[in-house]
Amino acid sequence: MSHMVKDVSTTEATTKAGAQQEPERGRRAALRQLRPAIVLTLLLTVILGIAYPLAVTGAAQALFPSQANGSLVYENGKPIGSSLIGQYWTQPQYFHGRPSATLNLQGTPAPYEADNSGGSNLGPTNKALVETVQQRIAELKKENPDVPAGTPIPVDLVTASASGLDPDISVAAAYYQIPRVATARGLSQATVRALVDAHVTGRFLGLFGEPRVNVLELNLALDALPRHAS
DSSP states (O other): OHHHHHHHHHHHHHHHHHHHHHHHHHHHHHHHHHHHHHHHHHHHHHIIIIIHHHHHHHHHHHHOHHHHTTOEEEETTEEEEETTBOOOOOSTTSOOOOOOOOBOTTSOBOTTOTTSOOOOOOOTTOHHHHHHHHHHHHHHHHHOTTSOTTOOOOGGGTSOOSSSOOOEEEHHHHHHHHHHHHHHHTOOHHHHHHHHHHTEEOOBTTTBSOOEEEHHHHHHHHHHSOTTOO
């Protein structure tokens, strides 16, 4: 009997000691997992959060400085726009870009609102879109009265792009506006057409996309023409 009591007491003591050691083992196991996690987090932060961005930024600035800084266009040393973002041209002596359906932050229509890009999201059968396009066609013809009757209307002059910030127009859209621009500037249409042709960008790699004209660059070239050009 006394032997059995001793065995039970020993078992209880062993169990109690094991129970006391269990939290300690748990803490040690947690520390073993925590240390590598902290070290790995710090290492990845330094590599991916600091070193990699600095390396990519440095390479971009060295190899593609213009693109890395927003493809800005300068005049007299001052930035006047970006070749990637269109502007709202309305004066007759300039080529106009595509219609823009962007809104300002208050939800009011504001063409070429660069901080809130977006399209109208209207489908091709939407009544509002059809009416808007018809209205744009009427305004386009009114703005360009010297265009020969029957000239096809370029679709990009009466429809907005998905972003509302498209900086380019089609070659046909540029040609359509030549009579107005030439008259407003007192230039021959041949002179303006030659300038347009000189600013046509072809398909990417000769395969992708369509030939296009950057409106900002073309208008700057117009302003740079000698006053006696004809």
